[in-house]
Amino acid sequence: MSELDATGVDVRFGATRALDSVDLHVDAGRILALVGPSGSGKSTFLRAVAGFVTPDAGTLRVGDRVLVGDGIMVPPERRGLGMVFQHHAVWPHMSVAENVAYPLRRARWNRTDREARVAEVLETVELGDLADRAPDTLSGGQRQRVALARALVARPAVLLLDEALSALDEPLRASLRLMLRRLAAEYELTMVHVTHDRDEALAIGDQVAVLNRGRLVQVGSPAELDSSPNSEFVARFLHDAT
Ligand code: ADP
Ligand code: MG
Numbered sequence: 001m002s003e004l005d006a007t008g009v010d011v012r013f014g015a016t017r018a019l020d021s022v023d024l025h026v027d028a029g030r031i032l033a034l035v036g037p038s039g040s041g042k043s044t045f046l047r048a049v050a051g052f053v054t055p056d057a058g059t060l061r062v063g064d065r066v067l068v069g070d071g072i073m074v075p076p077e078r079r080g081l082g083m084v085f086q087h088h089a090v091w092p093h094m095s096v097a098e099n100v101a102y103p104l105r106r107a108r109w110n111r112t113d114r115e116a117r118v119a120e121v122l123e124t125v126e127l128g129d130l131a132d133r134a135p136d137t138l139s140g141g142q143r144q145r146v147a148l149a150r151a152l153v154a155r156p157a158v159l160l161l162d163e164a165l166s167a168l169d170e171p172l173r174a175s176l177r178l179m180l181r182r183l184a185a186e187y188e189l190t191m192v193h194v195t196h197d198r199d200e201a202l203a204i205g206d207q208v209a210v211l212n213r214g215r216l217v218q219v220g221s222p223a224e225l226d227s228s229p230n231s232e233f234v235a236r237f238l239h240d241a242t
Helices: 042-050 096-106 111-124 140-152 170-187 198-204 222-227 232-239
Strands: 004-013 016-026 031-035 057-062 065-069 081-084 158-162 190-195 207-212 215-220
Touching: 004 042, 016 031, 016 042, 016 057, 016 190, 016 207, 016 215, 031 042, 031 170, 031 198, 042 081, 042 158, 042 190, 081 140, 096 111, 096 140, 111 140, 140 170, 170 190, 170 198, 190 198, 198 222, 198 232, 207 222, 207 232, 215 222, 215 232, 222 232
Parallel strands: 031 190, 031 207, 081 158, 158 190
Antiparallel strands: 004 016, 004 057, 057 065, 207 215
């Protein structure tokens, strides 16, 4: 359980300011929903936290650990974070259990510890019965839970989700939102959940942060954003029919 703290994060791609002095804080065990239109910088923020993009300025910290700043730039594989994307990168030639075990193999866990941890995490995401199945025999929601299990298996301090539910239909999204909220509460797992969908953001976030053109426009509880949008942009984004 670790808080995530971002201060003054700038990312530029040529003339594009993808992130402009972004300050964000997520308490340990809480879910921050990061929402905004396409191109607003949501993925860039997650990629900066994950270490795939180097900020031009700012600091990133998880718990007591500085990931970026003060001349420090921790490489992605040493950040201790989990990541899930919209299109599950589940390997078709490996069983469910082998997919989930992969990060532990790379980290050279021994077989006994690996098998015990994989069984445990598959129970957590309610896939215990499907350990030996091939991914192409699973539904989209089940495959996304395999990706979630793989992101969780090495006990990340923070889980980063980039449009992780966007390819699923609403009943499945709702059940996975419940699962993520349970994980956050039970394991005090800190999450940043990126989505372009305001309903999704309001439904899952303890806090909701709204980005527009690389700038943070408003951060607050779902109720605060819903009742007191601080700008025309937030009011329109949250309330206009899409
Ligand atoms: P979102 O995830 O909110 O849709 P992104 O973070 O992907 O937005 O993109 C934010 C802005 O940065 C966009 O203008 C996008 O075109 C630009 N951008 C993102 N990644 C790159 C890159 N690798 N090179 C150049 N421009 C990029
Ligand atoms: Mg994106």
